[in-house]
Amino acid sequence: MGTLRRSLTAGILGAALLLGAGGAGAIEPVRTGPLAELDAIVERGIEEEVFPGAVLVVGKPGEILWAQAYGRKTYEEDADPVRLDSVFDLASVTKVAATSAMAWKLLAEGQLSLDDRVSDYHPGFRSGGKEEVTVRDLLTHTSGLRGYPNRNRVDEQRQEGQTHAEALVSYYTGLELAYPLRTAFNYGCVNFIPMAHVNQTVAGQSAEEYLRDHIYGPLGMNDTTFRPSEEQVARAMPALRRDDDSLLTGEAHDPLANYHGAEERCPGNAGLFSTGPDLARFCEMILNNGRGGGQQIIDEEIVRLAATNLSPEGVETPRGLGWGIYTSPPWATEKNQEDGHRVIGHTGYTGTLIWLDQHSQTYFVLLTNRVYPDDSPPEGLSINGVRRQVAEAVLRAQPEYAGIFAERDAEEAAEPEEPAGK
Numbered sequence: 001m002g003t004l005r006r007s008l009t010a011g012i013l014g015a016a017l018l019l020g021a022g023g024a025g026a027i028e029p030v031r032t033g034p035l036a037e038l039d040a041i042v043e044r045g046i047e048e049e050v051f052p053g054a055v056l057v058v059g060k061p062g063e064i065l066w067a068q069a070y071g072r073k074t075y076e077e078d079a080d081p082v083r084l085d086s087v088f089d090l091a092s093v094t095k096v097a098a099t100s101a102m103a104w105k106l107l108a109e110g111q112l113s114l115d116d117r118v119s120d121y122h123p124g125f126r127s128g129g130k131e132e133v134t135v136r137d138l139l140t141h142t143s144g145l146r147g148y149p150n151r152n153r154v155d156e157q158r159q160e161g162q163t164h165a166e167a168l169v170s171y172y173t174g175l176e177l178a179y180p181l182r183t184a185f186n187y188g189c190v191n192f193i194p195m196a197h198v199n200q201t202v203a204g205q206s207a208e209e210y211l212r213d214h215i216y217g218p219l220g221m222n223d224t225t226f227r228p229s230e231e232q233v234a235r236a237m238p239a240l241r242r243d244d245d246s247l248l249t250g251e252a253h254d255p256l257a258n259y260h261g262a263e264e265r266c267p268g269n270a271g272l273f274s275t276g277p278d279l280a281r282f283c284e285m286i287l288n289n290g291r292g293g294g295q296q297i298i299d300e301e302i303v304r305l306a307a308t309n310l311s312p313e314g315v316e317t318p319r320g321l322g323w324g325i326y327t328s329p330p331w332a333t334e335k336n337q338e339d340g341h342r343v344i345g346h347t348g349y350t351g352t353l354i355w356l357d358q359h360s361q362t363y364f365v366l367l368t369n370r371v372y373p374d375d376s377p378p379e380g381l382s383i384n385g386v387r388r389q390v391a392e393a394v395l396r397a398q399p400e401y402a403g404i405f406a407e408r409d410a411e412e413a414a415e416p417e418e419p420a421g422k
Contacts, residue, residue: 029084030067034397038066041393045386046071049378051351051368053082053237055276058364058394061288065397066364067276073237074247074372087223087236087273088367089253091348094272095192097224097282100139100322101298102199102207104306105214108290108299111202114139114321121198124173132181135198138191140310140319144177145190151259165260165267169197185317189256189269196268207266218293219281224274226262236273239350241373253350253371270348276365283356283363307358308339320344326355330392333404335359351383355391360398366390 031039035058042054053071057064069086072079090097106112114136119125125133129144137143149171158167172193179186196207203210208226216224223232233250240248252258254270262271285292290303306321318325323344326332332343336359345355351370356363370383396405 028067029069030064032065035066035393037393038390039068041386041389042068042070045368045381045383048381049075050381050383050386051370052079052372053086054351054366054368055082055084055086055088056364056366056390057084057276057280058362059280059284060361060363061284064280065362067280069276073369074241082237083235084277085223085235085275086367087228087232087250087275088352088369089237089239089270089348089350090272090274090352090367091254091270091350092189093274093279093346093348093352093354094257094270095268096322096346097274097279097354098207098211098226098266098272099192099196099199099268100306101215101282102203102210103135103139103195104298104302104321105210106199106202108302112198116198118194118198121201122169122173122194124170125194128174128176129181130173130175130177135195136310136321137182138195138198139321140312141185141187141191142182142312142315142319143191144179144181144183145172145175146178146186146188147175147190148188148256151255154256154259163261163264165265168193168256168260168267182312183314185311185315185319189254192268193256193260194268196266199268200265206262206264207268208262215297216278218295218297219285220293221274221278221281224272224278224282226266226271226273228273232273237367237369237372239369239371240375276367279354279365279367280363283354283365286356287358287361287363304340307342307344309342322346330388330395331355332357333395333401335400335404347387353387355394357395357398360395360400362394362398364390364394 038056042056045051052075053073055069058066067084069082069084072081116135118133119131133143154168154171157171172190200206228250236250238247238249239253252271257267257269257271260267285297286303289300290296290298307323308320309318309325311317311319324346326343327337335341336343341359343357347353351368353366395401
């Protein structure tokens, strides 16, 4: 495999990206001085083969502070350079950008309640101790369910006439609780595959159709889909190089989402594809309390509620409705500990992340294909290391946190050095 030892910063033709106007304007790279160290952070990730390529967008409602594409689609020297409109497999970012977002909209429209029992939509939830599991429990990962089954095991239990999607939902709904309901946080796809089924049953539409009609379309998120077109696949980042040397591109990398498929209903745990600019529009809508594209996309009260710590009493890990809530450095500061001032976000296994700071009204979108070529972890720097460095750089650039970082830096400078030879 040829190794790319330098970063290509992609220059894309077009006018400024006016996300605050909600339009699907053309794209051009943007840099601002306070964020200058971001180039070196992402380029080091490429040099150390954490990922071959990346897109990073930083912004506030109505303002793009940083928009850059880096590297190439693969490590080969003749591979296409990454573009700002390159399409990425979002993996578990699907949980907030699709499944949770659809639930928020259905909640706002009064078609769904957080206290609805999942058993009302899933007959399989009427046994195994799951009778009292609610929509809220699935969205906060406190349902008592645990596990990520091998797709082969699911297929072995598939009944005659069942589609792959039906077999997967049947498998999950047939599980027994692994721990008592609402006593612990246990992150898992096991919560979001049933949640997607609830959403699509209530809406009477697939997630692809519903999200296009009610969220993605109005926001101008035209490259966000479970079903990439040929043109979008041509812009997509490969996730794997198969044994026959072909590339997994435009298909879900996640085994369960891939098995589920999106021909009719869509998976809820992974399988969504998108671009940096599209997700920037989504983040702006969230920070604008549900408003984007010149209209109220999701009710303001629901958007605020989704970013509130809704973990049950006694569960230490704070969670919103789909959102992870960050409370410790480098993801957040002392000013981000109360509802309304939270740092929220979600990562994806393929190397994706969306991060939003309510206090400073700042967000960033970092998309990579770190699983290429064979999902083996690099030595040294990791994807989480890159994410942490980006998060700290973005926080440091916000004037709201200048005093906090000045104090931290002074304390570190005052610490005595270790004696030589110790």
